[in-house]
Amino acid sequence: MSKKLYFISRDANWQHYRNEVLTYLANKHDYQVEILTTGQLKPYLHENDRLKYKIFKNVFSDEAKKSFFPGALSYMLKNKPGYVLGLNNGTQLTEYIGILLCKLAGIKFIAWTHAYDHKPIKNPLKKLFKAAQNYYFFTLADSIVTFSYAGRDYLIEKGFPKEKIHVAPNTLDTNRLLAIKEKIKVGFDRTSFLKTVSPEMNENSKVIIFSGRLNKFKKVDAIIRAMALLNKQDPNIHLIVVGDGDQMTLLKELAVSLNIQNKVHFTGYIFEETIVGQYFLASDIFIMPGYVGLAIVHAFSYGLPLITEDIDFHSPEIQLLHDGQNGYFVKENDEKQLADKILHLLSDKALLQQLSANALKTIQEEASIDLMVERMNTAITQ
Numbered sequence: 085m086s087k088k089l090y091f092i093s094r095d096a097n098w099q100h101y102r103n104e105v106l107t108y109l110a111n112k113h114d115y116q117v118e119i120l121t122t123g124q125l126k127p128y129l130h131e132n133d134r135l136k137y138k139i140f141k142n143v144f145s146d147e148a149k150k151s152f153f154p155g156a157l158s159y160m161l162k163n164k165p166g167y168v169l170g171l172n173n174g175t176q177l178t179e180y181i182g183i184l185l186c187k188l189a190g191i192k193f194i195a196w197t198h199a200y201d202h203k204p205i206k207n208p209l210k211k212l213f214k215a216a217q218n219y220y221f222f223t224l225a226d227s228i229v230t231f232s233y234a235g236r237d238y239l240i241e242k243g244f245p246k247e248k249i250h251v252a253p254n255t256l257d258t259n260r261l262l263a264i265k266e267k268i269k270v271g272f273d274r275t276s277f278l279k280t281v282s283p284e285m286n287e288n289s290k291v292i293i294f295s296g297r298l299n300k301f302k303k304v305d306a307i308i309r310a311m312a313l314l315n316k317q318d319p320n321i322h323l324i325v326v327g328d329g330d331q332m333t334l335l336k337e338l339a340v341s342l343n344i345q346n347k348v349h350f351t352g353y354i355f356e357e358t359i360v361g362q363y364f365l366a367s368d369i370f371i372m373p374g375y376v377g378l379a380i381v382h383a384f385s386y387g388l389p390l391i392t393e394d395i396d397f398h399s400p401e402i403q404l405l406h407d408g409q410n411g412y413f414v415k416e417n418d419e420k421q422l423a424d425k426i427l428h429l430l431s432d433k434a435l436l437q438q439l440s441a442n443a444l445k446t447i448q449e450e451a452s453i454d455l456m457v458e459r460m461n462t463a464i465t466q
Contacts, residue, residue: 086114089115091106091120093179104256104257111134113457117136118136118165120160122140151178152177154181156178160186164189168182183221192226193226198400199235222244227248228463229252252463253455255378262385262447268361274365278291291323294325295363295364298331305335306422314427321347327354328352368388369430370390371391374395384447389410391414393422394413
């Protein structure tokens with residue numbers, strides 16, 4: 085009989101990668117997964133024979149930071165799964181009450197976590213309160229799955245037993261991404277594709293790409309300002325921006341003000357991987373100056389080196405970036421260094437090919453979906 089696993093999370097109503105990872109885990113290790121969440125599911129999230137969604141009413145408004153959907157806890161206690169996964173987000177009360185109920189009901193609870201706050205808390209009282217929350221959550225958890233080795237080391241330093249902690253590097257379904265990439269490559273003509281993006285592009289075009297939400301944390305404006313510098317040195321360099329968000333209009337206006345609107349190409353939001361993948365295949369480097377999360381896995385799966393700023397609020401996936409080997413860190417808010425590093429890499433074909441090969445090697449050795457689910461399964465069942 086399949087093992088029954090529940091995952092409690094408010095954000096699961098929009099996070100596609102959780103769907104992918106848990107489906108892969110379920111198929112490989114014989115689980116029946118139910119995701120207990122609230123709000124309205126995004127249309128790109130789909131159930132399958134191994135994974136189902138259960139939606140419960142949030143006692144707070146959907147716009148509020150806090151959430152508590154007690155129906156999920158009643159459902160959990162009624163059906164008694166063997167295992168429950170939960171995140172330690174302090175504003176999500178369902179998980180914090182759920183972990184105590186699991187302890188009382190004899191249900192194994194697995195904390196799935198950053199472990200530390202990758203966005204530093206400056207207020208000392210908030211910092212103290214968060215530390216108390218973490219102590220409660222990680223003490224009650226039967227086992228802990230961290231997204232990174234840094235998270236594991238942090239917890240060990242705080243006194244939690246290392247035997248309880250498992251590192252499952254956060255990733256996407258890399259097997260799916262690599263398979264789609266190979267399928268797209270068949271008959272793919274880069275030059276023809278680039279001409280559909282813009283008549284300004286041709287076989288000699290050098291392409292950098294950003295893909296993600298267009299918000300202030302991603303710092304896409306820094307790429308556009310760097311592009312203004314690059315355009316003076318090599319007019320064959322183009323930037324493709326895949327995504328949408330509240331910064332879209334401002335970014336388009338910035339490109340116009342710098343007179344490089346014919347070098348910066350906005351696609352809008354694209355979800356279908358077979359379409360996004362064509363933009364990635366046609367590109368040379370992935371650029372994300374601000375907050376880097378799972379985008380690094382997406383980029384590396386297509387062999388695209390990453391250039392980002394050396395800042396302290398990247399997500400744990402930044403552990404995959406090895407400076408000078410599969411990409412580069414540049415100084416924060418230094419658009420000239422960003423431009424120089426892009427130009428340096430685009431001007432050295434052998435170096436670009438080496439970093440590209442290393443990016444793919446990183447996926448195979450450090451960020452494969454198989455590695456992640458093996459580690460998760462160990463944490464769940466041991």
